Amino acid sequence: MENSLDAGEFYRYPPDIYLRISSEDGKETEGATVHTIRVEDNGSGVPARHIPSAFGQVFYGSKYKLRQSRGTFGLGGTMAILYGQITTSKPVKVISSTAGKCIHEYDVLIDIRRNRPMVLRHKTYNNPDRWHGTVIEIKMEGDYSRASAKVLEYLKQTAIVVPYANLSFVDPKGRLYRFERATKEMPKPPTETKLHPYGSDVETLKRMVSTTSCKNMVSFMMEHFHKVGRKMALNFLEYAKIPPKKRPHRLKTEDLVKLAKAMKEFPHFRAPSADCLSPLGEDLLRTGIQKELKPEFVAVRQRSPSVYSGYPFIVEVAVAYGGEIPKTGSILLYRFANRIPLLYDEASDVAWKVVNEEVNWKYYNVNPAEAPLAVFVHICSTKIPYRSVGKEFVAEVPEIEREILNGVREAARELSLFLSRRKSVEREKRRLDIFERFLPKIARFSSELAGKDKVPEVKPLLKSVAKYGAEED
């Protein structure tokens, strides 16, 4: 599904995604049973010649360039297919078209020993409507009743962070969940960039020198690295004590180690540009939150781009209050990394630490134990520093931690302003209510006391309180 979203976004179609999980016997039963997972998207589609490899070979990955995308290695999809194949021995069914004349349907198995796709069936259909998109059907064993809460949470959070997508989901009982898009606006897609020297390592360098067509180190540096010009390249090579005229593919392993070390240490590289990042943007994040949580108030902050270890990143933060946000006794934290909701191990995440330990909410007139408060943290980067292979929580990288903290503080300041303004408006309203309630009574009682038939008019008095507001003691 993440791949589907990427496909849609890259080609600037507001995604329409349909997800169906059905069990073999049509019933939801306890324990692990075989389920069919079907994902349909309206993305760009996969060219027919790539289909077998893309879905039947591990590490075929379309993610070979440096650009923010949901996955890192392009493993997610194939892993799911592989898991299905291991548990059920059934092939994956892929139907796709790139809006051409044909729609292709493949049944593919992965030849695990040789890591090669095995096409069991290939059919083509006419595509008179120029449909584009991809349908994937995987059979796998699983226990839906245990996973259902997480699945729904995942969809809801995805709907927040991808407010321009229509998400439909049919669960094994046939219940339809629909998350409608709230906008057709989409974030600017990321551009591909070259690697920043800070982010390189020996393995990467080894691969680069073996394939480069550059004849010397100066052009190698300029050609393959981000924000490195002639002057910068010369300065760096002098610092790294590597002759500028040296041919890159002549570099020995110890040279590469030296080079990689110098790249990390050289202090004068320019900060990477954030063009390769595609943050959601304040408006879209706000739209997503309003759409799914209908809060009374939301403050969104996009921090300016920053860098850790040579990887550019942008932190987006939102603080939402009231509305349909439940009072749970603690702050609801929604974490996103490159537009993927992170659902597990919340308390290990750097954002959790910031929100629960570093921000003094009292300072912003909020008591987290009582307030209906939600905090959203979205980190975009060409490389998210996950602390585990499960990719569920982000490490405490000081640069990222600082950006989250500042973002939350800025948004919280806005919330505090909202709360105090709302309080004073309420106070003013209550004050006017009191005058409106009691002045007419005073007029009535006193006219009865005085034995008068006519009750004196209090409207001028009421008008004057509304106008001037200030009261006398």
Add this chain to the structure above:
Amino acid sequence: MVRKKTESMKDRKKQVLERLKELGENICGQIEKGIFPWLEMPSRSTSNIQYDKKIRQYVLGDKTIKRVTRNVRHIRPFTQLVWLGDMVNMLIRQGKTSTLRDMFYMSQAYEVDFTDQAESDDIVTDLESLIKFAREDFNVFPEERSAIYANLTIEYTVPRYEGKRLNLTVHPDGVIIGPALASAEFIDTDAEMVLCIEKGAMFTRFLEEEVHKKFKAVLIHTAGQAPRATRHIIHRLNRELNLPVYIFCDADPWGMHIAQVIISGSANAAHLRELTTPDAKWAGVWASDIVKYQLPSERLKELDLKRLKELERDPRYREELWQREIQVFYDIKKKAEQEAFSRYGLTKIVEDYLPKRMEEIKSY
């Protein structure tokens, strides 16, 4: 019978109605002029309550407070005050009475937002100090009632009984001092003194021993601390009929204070007059009587001693008799009830103790 009538009950009601009308006209006028209505009334804060030695009761000082409806914190109590004025105006005109509790419940139909009865009681006190009449004068009475027994003929002024006369010996338990009695006129009596008794049992004993005949006394059962209506009746008996008043209660700090409040009034009623009887005498049971008559007694508890300390410093207790008895309490650290005299038989208190005490008291 010597009758010194201060003013008739009817006149008082008329004055109350006039004050209320003035209040209404004042507020209406302010609203018509386009100003937020306001009122000025004596402050009842403790800093404004002083003891007036001359008239021997607590009085309010010169400090006043302003209630301004422009102030959001004042407007609710202001409304309640005017509402109360309107209600008692109606009560008086229709010749009806009400109680403090009743007023609280009545208020709920008008949505004037009393949070509890304490608050509505407080507004009643505000109205008292504003129009300078006691709540009994505007027909609002407390729940508690005490009783009177005397060869005294009264004439009711309340509607439906207006002009009707009653001799207060008519009922063997005494007649309840309620709104109707408090506002009745005194017509005729052969009484020569008033005897106030704290306890019901002792009151009954006095009736059975025909103290009212033997001493020519008006007997009043205060039922503990005397209610204001009862204090007002005692005041009137003393003022209008020139009857000396003797108060007879338990020999402990609390009994002593029951006597004192009848004599000098309470701080709570500092804004009112005609509730005190400065010439009334505390007739016992004194601390020294415990020794003199060897009365069955109990030790003074810590709470009693604490109260005694307060009374010792109280300006109402300056006179020699009080100070002397407080010292005796300190010395013997004992207290006794009125009924303690029963150890000497049923008649001892009436035949021996009382006559002696009356003689003795004349010298104080």
